[in-house]
Amino acid sequence: MADVSGERIVCVCKRFEMITQKAKYALRALSALAQAEAGEPMMISDIAAQQKIPKKFLEQILLDLKHQGIVISRRGKQGGYLLRKPANEITFGEILRIIDGPIAPLPCLSITAYRRCDDCDGEQTCEIRHVFARVADATRKVLFSTTIADAVSLPNNAEVARLLA
Amino acid sequence: MADVSGERIVCVCKRFEMITQKAKYALRALSALAQAEAGEPMMISDIAAQQKIPKKFLEQILLDLKHQGIVISRRGKQGGYLLRKPANEITFGEILRIIDGPIAPLPCLSITAYRRCDDCDGEQTCEIRHVFARVADATRKVLFSTTIADAVSLPNNAEVARLLA
DNA sequence: TTAATGTCTATAGAAATAGTAGGGTTACAC
């Protein structure tokens, strides 16, 4: 019952940034592409409108995804974007890595951008690392076992379940 | 063998901030207190020196921890800080919540600061929430089952193991 | 040819992080 005012809320609280707005946009855009007609490119403007994503921001995101081989584009009139591989082969993890950077709570736990912490020569610090290693493992397990296909199909199932209830 | 130069590295990469430097300092400070003589207050300056934490920054951190009932302080000469409860009753999770804020990748997944996302009325978005709910669960499971006592004792065991090897 | 579409670079405002600065308050030691 809160939220009576109509204003737009994106994120009010601090430090909710394990996943950025940009990454959310990316996942939503890819979901839109996954639902588009196969072989038919989808325009930036259409994705932006459908998913309520700022168009110019989305341009950058799709460009990143293109450079990393997630999507392909067609330029000029009738242009647009398509997924480069089946939706069930695109994991949340790889998208987050592209958009948000390494999936690790600490530099010394990153797989793709490992960096030793030089201020962690004390024993407790290593235990901090140990604990967050377990967090990182659990996180990766989830993120790399979920795909864009799941993002598209599961909600529909949920919808069905809701309708049947 | 990297890192030949002697300069100090704290964090070079972007978006490694699931746990902030401040929270790392807090955990290290609490570990120091856990190792201090029971009943004997430990001074900010000593903690700062021992753990290589900027003193004035540490003051703020300990103040926060005091206000949240994690530590108690004694003012004036011969003053200092003590743990308010046994080290094995202080979890990583509660410290991170105090220092870094809610432990949730998305506002709509926070236990302590729940906030509905109003831009997530589409189905895919809810699946994003679903995936990150699993991440958050796994994360909390780890963080709330590890205590400052673990941070102090486990590395010692590791040390012993290393010496025996 | 032209209009629609993606490509690319630069810039800017807001917020969070990681401190620094500097005084105020308390209480032990003498």
Add this chain to the structure above:
DNA sequence: GTGTAACCCTACTATTTCTATAGACATTAA
């Protein structure tokens, strides 16, 4: 009771990151 060592508290700043926005450029279908 005074001095000084310690914690208490508020405000400020520099840097970085996030979230876009702006605008010129390149490509292609009609």
